[in-house]
Amino acid sequence: MLNNIGITSNSIYRNISVSDLVEHALKNNEGKLSETGALVVHTGKYTGRSPKDRFIVRQKSVEDKINWGEVNIPIEEEVFDKLYNKVLTHLNSNKLYLFDGFVGALKDYRISVRVISEFASQALFANQLFIRPNKEELKTFNADYTVIAAPSFKANGKEDGINSEAFIIINFDKKIILIGGTQYSGEIKKSMFSLMNYLLPNKGVFPMHCSANIGEDGDTAVFFGLSGTGKTTLSADPERKLIGDDEHGWCNSGVFNFEGGCYAKAIKLSKEKEKEIYNAIKFGTILENVVLDENKSPDYDDDSLTENTRAAYPLQYIENIEESGMGGHPKTIIFLTADAFGVLPPISKLTKEAAMYHFMSGYTSKLAGTERGITEPKATFSACFGEPFMLMNPSVYAELLGEKIEKCGSEVYLINTGWSGGGYGTGERIKLSYTRAMVKAALEGKLKNVDYKEDSIFKLLVPVECPNVPKEILNPRNTWESVEEYETKARELARKFNENFKKFNNVPEYIVNAGPVLNDLPEKQYAIAVDTL
Numbered sequence: 001m002l003n004n005i006g007i008t009s010n011s012i013y014r015n016i017s018v019s020d021l022v023e024h025a026l027k028n029n030e031g032k033l034s035e036t037g038a039l040v041v042h043t044g045k046y047t048g049r050s051p052k053d054r055f056i057v058r059q060k061s062v063e064d065k066i067n068w069g070e071v072n073i074p075i076e077e078e079v080f081d082k083l084y085n086k087v088l089t090h091l092n093s094n095k096l097y098l099f100d101g102f103v104g105a106l107k108d109y110r111i112s113v114r115v116i117s118e119f120a121s122q123a124l125f126a127n128q129l130f131i132r133p134n135k136e137e138l139k140t141f142n143a144d145y146t147v148i149a150a151p152s153f154k155a156n157g158k159e160d161g162i163n164s165e166a167f168i169i170i171n172f173d174k175k176i177i178l179i180g181g182t183q184y185s186g187e188i189k190k191s192m193f194s195l196m197n198y199l200l201p202n203k204g205v206f207p208m209h210c211s212a213n214i215g216e217d218g219d220t221a222v223f224f225g226l227s228g229t230g231k232t233t234l235s236a237d238p239e240r241k242l243i244g245d246d247e248h249g250w251c252n253s254g255v256f257n258f259e260g261g262c263y264a265k266a267i268k269l270s271k272e273k274e275k276e277i278y279n280a281i282k283f284g285t286i287l288e289n290v291v292l293d294e295n296k297s298p299d300y301d302d303d304s305l306t307e308n309t310r311a312a313y314p315l316q317y318i319e320n321i322e323e324s325g326m327g328g329h330p331k332t333i334i335f336l337t338a339d340a341f342g343v344l345p346p347i348s349k350l351t352k353e354a355a356m357y358h359f360m361s362g363y364t365s366k367l368a369g370t371e372r373g374i375t376e377p378k379a380t381f382s383a384c385f386g387e388p389f390m391l392m393n394p395s396v397y398a399e400l401l402g403e404k405i406e407k408c409g410s411e412v413y414l415i416n417t418g419w420s421g422g423g424y425g426t427g428e429r430i431k432l433s434y435t436r437a438m439v440k441a442a443l444e445g446k447l448k449n450v451d452y453k454e455d456s457i458f459k460l461l462v463p464v465e466c467p468n469v470p471k472e473i474l475n476p477r478n479t480w481e482s483v484e485e486y487e488t489k490a491r492e493l494a495r496k497f498n499e500n501f502k503k504f505n506n507v508p509e510y511i512v513n514a515g516p517v518l519n520d521l522p523e524k525q526y527a528i529a530v531d532t533l
Contacts, residue, residue: 005146005176006088007116011095015138018127018284021097024120031121035296037283038311041121046166046182047289047306049190051388053182054168055080062172065198067393079161080169080178086160087180090153091116097123100141102131103192105325106256109205109249113192114143122149125185125286128314130192131260131325145175145195151183170194185288185312189263190389193247196258198391206250206400209386211235212243212257212327220255220327221443222248224385225336226364230417232264233432234336234439236276241322242315250330250404257325262318266290266309269300273432280317287311329408332443334415340365340379342419342427343490345476346469347438348460349452352405353514355412359384360398360504360511361497365418379493381500395507413442414460421479423489430473437468457490458497458516494518 002012013024022039025031031041055075056066066072097120104110115126126147133141154165166181168191177191197207210222211231220243225231232245244257245264264277266287271278281287281298288310291302300309315321335358337344350358362382383394390397405412417435419427441447452461465471472478480486494516501507501515 002116005148006085007091007096009092009094009096012098013095013120013123014098015100016097018124021120021124021127022283024097025124028120030119031286032292033296034281034287034290034292034298036281036298038281038285038287038298039121039124040287040290040292040298041183042289042305043183043185046184048184048308049186049388050164050166050168050182050184052163053166054388055162055170056391057169057171057173059171059173062198066391071387072391075161075169077171080171083155083160083162083167083169083180084176084178086155087148087150087153087178091118091148091150094118099123099126099130100138100143101126101133101260103196103258104249104256105131105258105260106249106251106253109200109203109251109256111144111195111199112141113145113147115147115149115188117149117151119149119151119183121286122151122183122185122188124284125312126188128284128286128312129189129259129261129263132314145177145192147177147179147188147191149179149188151179151181153180155181172198185286186263186310189259193258194389194391196247196249197389197397200249201392201396201400204251206397206404208248208250209246209384209389210248211245212248212255212330213237213240214243214322214327215240215443218328219331219443220329221332221334222250222255222330223334223336224359225417226362226382226385229336229338229364230435231336232262232277233274234334234435236274236318238276238320240443241320242276242318243322243325243327244315250400254326254328255330256327259315260325261312261314264311264313266298266300266311267303267307269311276318276320277311279319280313281311282317285311285313285317329404330410333405333410333412334439334442335359335385335412336415336417337364338418339363339416339493340418340424341489341493342421342423342480343476343486343493344414344416344418344458345455345460345462346416346420346430346434346473347442347447347466348414348455348458348462349447350412350414350460351514352402352412353510354459355405356398356402356511357501357514358414359401360394360507361500361515362387363497365424379496381496395504398511411442411448413447415439415442420473420476421481427479434469434473438466441467441469457487457494457518459514491518
């Protein structure tokens with residue numbers, strides 16, 4: 001069955017049940033069960049993605065299409081072949097676990113994927129995160145792409161032509177994704193997302209790093225944002241059906257989920273704040289790097305292993321979901337950012353041009369634990385709110401966004417889930433209850449007819465009122481003790497926006513002009529002269 005890719009192991013378990021996978025994982029000492037029945041796995045030193053170890057094989061078929069650079073790192077085919085052969089030798093002496101399934105709820109655009117791993121827990125992860133085929137689909141299953149995961153195989157870094165013991169390599173010609181040296185299962189998930197981000201634009205489909213849900217009247221909303229900004233939390237709304245929590249496509253018929261499960265952050269998880277996620281952690285769920293207490297109860301506040309603790313579970317574990325994984329054209333688009341400077345408004349409305357600008361900018365703060373080496377929030381720009389997974393030029397995705405907004409009349413809002421009254425360390429994180437109220441107001445159209453004032457620096461349209469949100473926090477200047485300090489920090493962030501945008505080539509002027517503007521007045525005079533909201 002696997003001879004065509006060089007795998008000859010005589011011990012292969014294909015698409016076995018969830019209970020069998022859990023049993024195998026326990027027998028293999030891959031993890032232990034929590035009191036709720038979830039499989040708790042510790043992934044070793046790799047508790048997040050390792051972006052400097054992700055490579056794409058340089059081939060003629062993709063040479064002119066990939067946005068090569070520090071994010072999409074090229075590697076020669078010879079390097080891939082040597083590592084591939086080493087991994088096969090390693091795997092062929094082990095028992096293997098296979099999962100066959102799909103990525104893409106809409107059959108017109110889905111691809112079939114086979115995940116091969118030496119760990120039962122990773123096969124369980126694939127089973128819970130991707131779309132599971134029925135018995136008839138399994139009979140005729142033929143994989144478009146194959147993911148090979150060998151966590152216990154450690155590369156020799158420079159000697160093997162790569163950077164470390166870990167590697168994630170995409171080979172488009174051979175349709176293989178090779179993963180080794182890391183047990184963090186997010187690499188499996190995000191490799192497939194990267195693949196979709198490359199394949200779909202050529203079909204006129206806009207791939208999105210976003211969550212999506214749908215209201216009772218059929219109104220669809222999408223939430224963009226990097227890990228830790230609140231996509232999963234804010235889209236798991238008891239009043240709306242969840243389409244998916246992370247990856248979607250937007251085609252001519254609407255939005256469709258890429259996945260069949262959720263990969264939610266579990267740090268500081270509580271039943272009071274995130275009931276849907278909390279209740280989804282049961283038998284069949286995988287908890288990554290969550291610490292158990294003496295009673296085998298998960299301690300979600302314990303970050304001794306990482307702040308990037310995760311829960312992987314199928315969508316069916318959420319009570320209120322859209323079973324089809326599909327929705328109509330988004331009525332509301334929400335960009336989520338965790339502003340570590342504390343100067344962006346909690347909510348603002350974006351024109352189409354501003355939406356394209358902020359989409360290409362992808363400003364947020366990397367939160368502790370989502371990548372190796374990040375121990376506290378750090379201001380960053382990640383194009384398309386997911387640059388590590390976007391293989392093509394950001395302008396390709398921005399143009400698709402602009403076309404969809406124009407065609408469907410979607411309203412776009414930028415919501416700051418970060419800090420207010422000061423930056424990280426001095427200000428306070430904006431209350432989740434306020435953020436939920438702002439999202440609710442946007443989704444229900446209650447911000448359409450309110451008055452807006454344009455921020456003098458960021459040119460964002462800030463509402464003067466929002467239901468169930470104190471007026472004084474809508475203008476971030478009001479939350480700082482010193483207006484001058486606010487202006488200094490705001491201008492500092494504005495410069496970062498402008499500097500970052502210089503890396504983009506041939507961007508239409510109407511998009512560039514939608515970004516922040518700086519005044520030439522000295523800092524103190526500027527603070528006095530600005531038209532505060």
